[in-house]
Amino acid sequence: MDSQFLVSLVIILSTFALYIWIAVFNTAKQTSDFYVAGRGVPPIFNGMAIGADWMSAASFIGMAGTIMLLGYDGLAYIMGWTGGYLFLTILLAPQLRKFGRFTVPEFIGDRFNSKAALIIAAICTIIISFTYSIGQLSGSGVVIGRLFEIDAKIGTMIGVVLIAFYAAFGGMKGITWTQVAQYIILIIAYLVPVIFMSLQLTSNPLPWISYGEIVTKMGELDRELGISEYFAPFTNGTKWQFLALMFTLMCGTAGLPHVIVRFYTVGTMKAARWSGAWALVFIGLLYFSAPAYAAFARFILMTEIAGKKIAELPAWTQSWIDTGKLGIVDTNGDGILQWLELKIANDIVVMATPEIANLGVFVIGLVAAGAMAAALSTAGGLMISISSSFAHDIYYRIINPQASEQKRLLVGRISIVVATLLAGIIALNPPGAITQIVAWAFALATGTFFPALVLGVWWKRANAKGTMAGMLVGLTVTLVYIFSAKYGGFTILGIIDTGAGIFGAIAAFATNIIVSLSTRPPSQELQDAVINLRYPEQMTYKDGEVYLNDGSSKDQ
Amino acid sequence: MKKVDQKVADAYFREKNRYMLVYFAIWFLVSYVVVAFADSLTEIQFLGFPFHYFMGAIGALFTFIVLLFVNAIVGDKIDKKYGIDDERNKEIGAKNMIDH
Numbered sequence: 212m213d214s215q216f217l218v219s220l221v222i223i224l225s226t227f228a229l230y231i232w233i234a235v236f237n238t239a240k241q242t243s244d245f246y247v248a249g250r251g252v253p254p255i256f257n258g259m260a261i262g263a264d265w266m267s268a269a270s271f272i273g274m275a276g277t278i279m280l281l282g283y284d285g286l287a288y289i290m291g292w293t294g295g296y297l298f299l300t301i302l303l304a305p306q307l308r309k310f311g312r313f314t315v316p317e318f319i320g321d322r323f324n325s326k327a328a329l330i331i332a333a334i335c336t337i338i339i340s341f342t343y344s345i346g347q348l349s350g351s352g353v354v355i356g357r358l359f360e361i362d363a364k365i366g367t368m369i370g371v372v373l374i375a376f377y378a379a380f381g382g383m384k385g386i387t388w389t390q391v392a393q394y395i396i397l398i399i400a401y402l403v404p405v406i407f408m409s410l411q412l413t414s415n416p417l418p419w420i421s422y423g424e425i426v427t428k429m430g431e432l433d434r435e436l437g438i439s440e441y442f443a444p445f446t447n448g449t450k451w452q453f454l455a456l457m458f459t460l461m462c463g464t465a466g467l468p469h470v471i472v473r474f475y476t477v478g479t480m481k482a483a484r485w486s487g488a489w490a491l492v493f494i495g496l497l498y499f500s501a502p503a504y505a506a507f508a509r510f511i512l513m514t515e516i517a518g519k520k521i522a523e524l525p526a527w528t529q530s531w532i533d534t535g536k537l538g539i540v541d542t543n544g545d546g547i548l549q550w551l552e553l554k555i556a557n558d559i560v561v562m563a564t565p566e567i568a569n570l571g572v573f574v575i576g577l578v579a580a581g582a583m584a585a586a587l588s589t590a591g592g593l594m595i596s597i598s599s600s601f602a603h604d605i606y607y608r609i610i611n612p613q614a615s616e617q618k619r620l621l622v623g624r625i626s627i628v629v630a631t632l633l634a635g636i637i638a639l640n641p642p643g644a645i646t647q648i649v650a651w652a653f654a655l656a657t658g659t660f661f662p663a664l665v666l667g668v669w670w671k672r673a674n675a676k677g678t679m680a681g682m683l684v685g686l687t688v689t690l691v692y693i694f695s696a697k698y699g700g701f702t703i704l705g706i707i708d709t710g711a712g713i714f715g716a717i718a719a720f721a722t723n724i725i726v727s728l729s730t731r732p733p734s735q736e737l738q739d740a741v742i743n744l745r746y747p748e749q750m751t752y753k754d755g756e757v758y759l760n761d762g763s764s765k766d767q
Numbered sequence: 768m769k770k771v772d773q774k775v776a777d778a779y780f781r782e783k784n785r786y787m788l789v790y791f792a793i794w795f796l797v798s799y800v801v802v803a804f805a806d807s808l809t810e811i812q813f814l815g816f817p818f819h820y821f822m823g824a825i826g827a828l829f830t831f832i833v834l835l836f837v838n839a840i841v842g843d844k845i846d847k848k849y850g851i852d853d854e855r856n857k858e859i860g861a862k863n864m865i866d867h
Binding site: 309420453478 | 768769770771773775776779780783787790791794798799802803805806809812814815816817819820821823824825827828829831832834835836838839842843846850851852853855856857859860861
């Protein structure tokens, strides 16, 4: 056992101890606490918790590597995963808050007064959260694999046990405050190496400004090597793919059940607006840094690793080769590693760079702890979504309405364990890079919930039949496109599997509108409830009139 | 409970929507439009970056954050203008939690 292993392990374990302490301190006792944390979290902390929930293994471990390998084309992830917050914060969150239901399926069930719609929405929630959690488990596999210098597969199995245990016990109340702690750990863990590298390479402690010159310099290096410049647009896909991916990620952001449920934890529509704004600040800290991380990592690899004799490569190379994610093949047999002979997987760039740049055992351990925080916090939120969809929406509201609170909690916990195990089995052989797997979850949310929620909130004429048909058609189109693009080589305008959401969304919007218009309009009461969402809590729309609740009489 | 004139209620809704359209117009411009013209922006340098790269990595995200804070502040102002009391909202919001 080397000192790196010990340091990393101690840092990971002590951060875990902190999360568990907070979770135990707040152990969920009642179901309403378990799902939405009693709705009293102030916007700034709620923003941090949204940030931790949001920034998953895909953002922390995967994104910088994806940008490093795709260059400008990878920036679709930066704009897509942040631009969606405008949809979420302006178009949906405050209105959903005013409607006042626990989960997205419940909103859909009650807005359209349809149990069938509720079930379809619950199933979509489970599919989306499940796909997303495969990416998280695969990420925890990379971290644990590197830590113990074992294959990432075994690392994934250890991650499964951790996440199942963690999510089944915390509940959301534990998770809200735990996530504030996780946000702080993960952002420090991400910023420290970027700032160090910035100092090393540019002697400027502010990476967000300093990496421009590195990007420009790499363009020159690329020209010398005869490959396309790092910043050249659309070299790894068509412009349409870039736009479709960005659209998919944006709409998916606004349709992800585990993120939307966060907005039920705030008190008012006003607090929902502020939570969204704060969330994007906290998320932005990492997203501004990811392209800098990518640029520094690539520059260091190009200038300090490429060109070395293969026999003299530092020790870290072997540990990463052991995880199965780094490949070095001396194609031309000259004993020297050329840039093009280095095959590095997207998913290890963030984890490996601190070692490559020689930032010391402490920083490397910190990054490992941050990566675990990212994977765990999101997996926690996802598992709560899955368990509430199953235990609350399907089991309690449909199968067994007499179930006691204890029984519902038990069913919730069992569904968490089952979901984690299943996702873990798929993650053993991840079907793609982490960002790619997560992008599929976004595509599914774009094809199902985004149209259903936007029309449900903004168009009173949308009815149950239209929305159910829309969700089913959107789900089918998205799934078929993902599979045929990935395995069948079928593409339209060069849009690949990750951009599939745009087709799902178009199909779902069209279906929803056409079917709604050709069937009976929703009852007057439901239409009034939609108009009511235009106004703040204090204003109520009833029978064609708007009332201001100034507390002057007892009725509300 | 006080009845609100339908005109006032409509004005509230319209005013919010007007702002919303402006936000989304800017949002569209800094993301989709810039990407659509990325090929022709590569030669322009900005803060040491090629301009299209700067917008993708920093400019768009920065604009999104500003827009969300403007939305939150303007939203509060509009509420105030129409006599909405946030404390009252909180009371109503706290009751508005339907547990089945």
